[in-house]
Amino acid sequence: MYPHAEAQTREAKLVTIWTAESRDKEGKPVRDPGSITYSAAIESAATLDTSPDLSDFAARVQREASRRGFTEAQRPAVLGDGSSWIWNTARELFPQATQILDRFHAKEHLSQVGKVIYGDRPEGKPWIQARYDELDQGRLKSLVQALHGHAGQHKEARECVRYIWNNRHRMRYPKFHKQGFCTSTGVVEAGCNAECIVTRSYAAEEPPIPIVSWMIC
16 A cells, blocks of 8 residues: 555545446436445545555455455456545456546536636637547547647646546546446545545346445545
């Protein structure tokens, strides 16, 4: 485990668990109604890299994941918002898991960049939608090129390029969808500082795919 400034405060953290065996109209995994369970506490997600012990939050995640069968999954996956402490925790607890950047958070970044560039001008909405489409279609090269066009004047565009570069292997959404993975949690984020979601979903004629996900609220 690596110490990280984002994870060092003791704040309310919520572990949320649900299943996602259902499919939407597009055939993508969605959360099953009534399948959510919760575990919350005020605790830290930080620990020294020399410590043999898990942080309080990591220990909670491990307990919940074990209780829900995540540790026995053949094809586990982890969703996160891109924060490095989340990936570090996931790597320590579930090194075999596929890491996926939550599409909801990726789109939030793109939306913020678009608003900085265009403000209230009407050109903003179509620009943002074009970036959403590139993201959903896995056209990261085109997405980064569009951001580079504004990087000279806007630091938010430069930061977004860096965000995408650092998470590019976690943003292969078309591939993840074909594999039956969820790529966005769809959870209402309110009143919490972090979430863990263990999700089960089915690809065609394949075993359940448990997914663990953290987000910063």
